[in-house]
Amino acid sequence: MSLINSVTGLLQYSDQLQSVSDTALLDTELLLSFALDVDRTWLKTWPDHKPEAAQIKQFETLFARRLTGEPIAFIIGRQGFWTLDLKVTPGTLIPRPETELLVEIALGLNVPDAARVLDLGTGTGAIALALASERNDWQLTAVDSQIAAVNLAEINRQHCQLDNVSIYQSDWFSQVPGSISAPQYHLIISNPPYIELDDPHLSEGDVRFEPATALVSGHDGLNDLKIVIGQSPRYLRSNGWLLVEHGYQQGAAVRNLFATAGFTAIGTHIDHNDLERLTLGCLPQTD
Numbered sequence: 153m154s155l156i157n158s159v160t161g162l163l164q165y166s167d168q169l170q171s172v173s174d175t176a177l178l179d180t181e182l183l184l185s186f187a188l189d190v191d192r193t194w195l196k197t198w199p200d201h202k203p204e205a206a207q208i209k210q211f212e213t214l215f216a217r218r219l220t221g222e223p224i225a226f227i228i229g230r231q232g233f234w235t236l237d238l239k240v241t242p243g244t245l246i247p248r249p250e251t252e253l254l255v256e257i258a259l260g261l262n263v264p265d266a267a268r269v270l271d272l273g274t275g276t277g278a279i280a281l282a283l284a285s286e287r288n289d290w291q292l293t294a295v296d297s298q299i300a301a302v303n304l305a306e307i308n309r310q311h312c313q314l315d316n317v318s319i320y321q322s323d324w325f326s327q328v329p330g331s332i333s334a335p336q337y338h339l340i341i342s343n344p345p346y347i348e349l350d351d352p353h354l355s356e357g358d359v360r361f362e363p364a365t366a367l368v369s370g371h372d373g374l375n376d377l378k379i380v381i382g383q384s385p386r387y388l389r390s391n392g393w394l395l396v397e398h399g400y401q402q403g404a405a406v407r408n409l410f411a412t413a414g415f416t417a418i419g420t421h422i423d424h425n426d427l428e429r430l431t432l433g434c435l436p437q438t439d
């Protein structure tokens with residue numbers, strides 16, 4: 153019996169992906185399981201299975217897209233984040249595993265049980281939805297300047313059946329209620345764009361397929377972090393926290409921005425690759 157068009161045979165396509173991907177076999181398994189509408193375990197259980205011709209054609213079409221470097225998440229339209237399965241589209245960033253550190257740190261902060269939390273630049277909704285899924289007593293607001301991202305985050309919110317998240321369009325704080333006279337939030341969290349305009353990595357790998365609005369932030373990558381950090385104190389309650397993700401070489405600059413904005417207890421956390429990845433600070437008691 154020929155195995156060329158069997159599961160095992162089709163997985164051998166992965167050899168062609170070696171120059172495009174560090175995870176060629178995994179990518180091929182993901183594309184084949186998507187085309188066959190099965191999970192990866194099924195592929196291992198039924199290696200001799202011969203898919204229908206239409207399924208093979210679909211797999212080959214998906215595979216050709218991956219050969220151009222298009223990210224797997226955009227091809228299959230989904231990405232896992234925290235415990236959630238999120239829809240993704242080319243309108244915003246594919247949530248990254250390192251951003252889960254932001255969620256982990258946020259969940260450990262000393263905030264009230266019924267905390268009000270603001271996620272700035274929510275994209276797929278990843279951070280806000282992960283927090284909401286862990287803390288159903290928290291009230292989350294999530295905003296993004298891009299309507300495509302707002303709509304996507306709302307689809308994900310509904311899919312995850314999370315009622316404690318409100319999502320709307322806002323250019324950073326422009327549509328966020330609350331100000332110095334009535335600050336609302338116990339925690340503001342953000343993974344804003346932070347890549348430098350002329351960073352050569354922008355023409356490599358997955359980011360080539362992601363929108364500049366989600367990635368790039370001026371010549372030093374700090375334009376958006378300056379706005380988020382500079383304006384957060386007006387929206388944070390006393391003892392409220394600001395937690396941001398940033399580039400691995402931006403730790404010192406970001407700590408300076410926190411200090412200038414009046415934050416205390418400023419600290420930077422290192423990610424699983426030993427790189428400075430996120431910084432947080434607490435707004436001192438004012439009342």
Ligand SMILES: C[S@@+](CC[C@H](N)C(=O)[O-])C[C@H]1O[C@@H](n2cnc3c(N)ncnc32)[C@H](O)[C@@H]1O
Pocket residue numbers: 244245246247248251272273274275276277278279295296297298301322323324343344345346365366367376
């Ligand atoms: C790096 S992505 C992060 C997406 C998501 N929070 C995550 O971690 O996967 C930055 C997000 O900020 C949004 N953004 C960029 N400029 C913005 C602005 N002026 N106001 C609000 N959101 C903005 C982008 O549309 C994008 O969704």
